Amino acid sequence: MAGPDADRDLLDSAARAAGDILARFYHEGAEVWEKSRNNPVTEADIAAETALRDTLLAARPGYGWLSEETEDDGSRLEKTRVFVVDPMDGTRAFIRRRPHFTVSLAVVEAGLPIAAAVYNPLTDEMFSAARGSGAWKNGKQTQVTGHARIAGARLLGDTDYFRKSLADSASIERRNSIAYRLALVASGEYDGAVSPRPKSDWDLAAGQLLVEEAGGILTNTDGDSYSYGLQSVRKSPPLAAGPHLHALLRERLAH
Numbered sequence: 001m002a003g004p005d006a007d008r009d010l011l012d013s014a015a016r017a018a019g020d021i022l023a024r025f026y027h028e029g030a031e032v033w034e035k036s037r038n039n040p041v042t043e044a045d046i047a048a049e050t051a052l053r054d055t056l057l058a059a060r061p062g063y064g065w066l067s068e069e070t071e072d073d074g075s076r077l078e079k080t081r082v083f084v085v086d087p088m089d090g091t092r093a094f095i096r097r098r099p100h101f102t103v104s105l106a107v108v109e110a111g112l113p114i115a116a117a118v119y120n121p122l123t124d125e126m127f128s129a130a131r132g133s134g135a136w137k138n139g140k141q142t143q144v145t146g147h148a149r150i151a152g153a154r155l156l157g158d159t160d161y162f163r164k165s166l167a168d169s170a171s172i173e174r175r176n177s178i179a180y181r182l183a184l185v186a187s188g189e190y191d192g193a194v195s196p197r198p199k200s201d202w203d204l205a206a207g208q209l210l211v212e213e214a215g216g217i218l219t220n221t222d223g224d225s226y227s228y229g230l231q232s233v234r235k236s237p238p239l240a241a242g243p244h245l246h247a248l249l250r251e252r253l254a255h
Contacts, residue, residue: 001081002060002132007115009105011249012128014055015103018048019121022088022101026122028098045069047155048103049086055083056105063107066233068202074231081109082229086202090177099123104179106205108168111227118183125192127183127210135213137187144216147191148244150252156181156193165252178238182207185240186214192241192249194221199231217246221253 001008022225025044031176032042049069057065064076067085072106076082083105088094099122107115114131127142130133135142153170155162162172173190175181181193186207204218205228211218219225220236241249 001062004107004114005133006148007060007081008117008128008130008133008199010056010059011105011107011115011117012051012119015105015119016121016126017055018052018087018103019119020102021048022053022094023121026097026098028093031097034219041069042088042091042094044094045088045091049085052085053104056085066201068200072233077229077231081114083108084108084113084201084205084228086179087202089179090175093176095126095132098176100175100177100180102177102180102183103179103231104202104206106202106209107244108205108228109200111229112124113205113209113228118206118210120177120180125183127150127187129186129207129209129213131209131213133213135186135210138185142187142214144185144211145188145191145213146242147242148242148248150245150248153191153241153245153249156184156190158196161196162194166249169223178203179207182218182240183210185216188214192239192245194239194249195237197237199235199238201228201235204235204238211240216240216242219246219250221250223250 030042030044064079064082086104093100151169218240
C-alpha cells in the first residue's frame with residue numbers, strides 16, 4: 001500500500017487537473033441547478049467529480065470512495081483507506097463569481113486523514129499535507145500563527161453570526177469554502193476559522209490534516225475531536241486555530 005507522501009502527491013496532481021476543469025467552466029459559464037432546497041450544484045462540480053473519480057480510483061483501485069456528488073452506498077466502510085472528495089467546495093462562491101472555491105481531497109485511514117490537497121484554481125494556491133511530513137503551500141512549508149489573544153486575531157467565519165461574540169476584539173472575514181478557510185489558517189495567513197453550521201467529512205478531512213501538520217488544532221466548537229470513516233458523515237461545527245488561540249476561542253464561544 002502506498003505511503004502517505006505518495007498519496008499526497010497523487011491528490012496534488014488530481015486536484016490541479018480538477019481545478020483546471022473548474023476554472024474553464026468559471027470563465028466559459030456553467031449550468032446551475034439545486035440538488036435540494038438551498039443546495040446548489042453546477043455542471044462544473046459534476047465534471048470535476050467525474051475526472052477525480054476516474055483518476056484516483058484508477059491509481060488506487062483498492063481504496064473506498066466518499067464524495068459530496070456521489071451517492072454513498074456504504075461500500076467505503078469495508079475499505080482500509082478511503083478517498084474523501086469535494087470536487088468544488090464553495091459552489092456559491094463559484095456562482096457569485098468570487099475566487100473562493102477549492103478542490104478538497106483527502107485520504108482517510110483508521111478514522112484520520114493521512115494525506116490531503118486543497119487547491120484554489122483561480123489563485124493557483126496548492127495546500128497539501130501528509131501525516132508526519134508537514135503542511136505545505138506551493139512548495140513552502142507552513143505553520144499556524146502563534147497569536148495567543150482574541151484581541152487582534154484575524155479570523156475566517158460567518159461575519160453576521162459571530163459579530164456579537166467575537167468581532168468586538170477580532171476581525172472576521174468570510175470565505176465560502178470551509179476547506180479554503182482551514183488551509184489559510186494552516187498557512188498562517190489567518191489566525192483561526194470558526195463556523196456555526198454542521199459540516200460533512202468532505203468539508204473537513206483535508207483541512208484537518210493541513211491544520212494539524214502546521215501545528216494547529218481542529219475540533220468542533222465543544223473541543224471534541226473528529227473521526228472519519230463512520231456511517232454518518234455529518235460533523236458538528238468546526239473551530240481551528242493555533243493551540244493557545246483555540247482554547248481562548250472555545251471558551252469565548254461557550255459563553
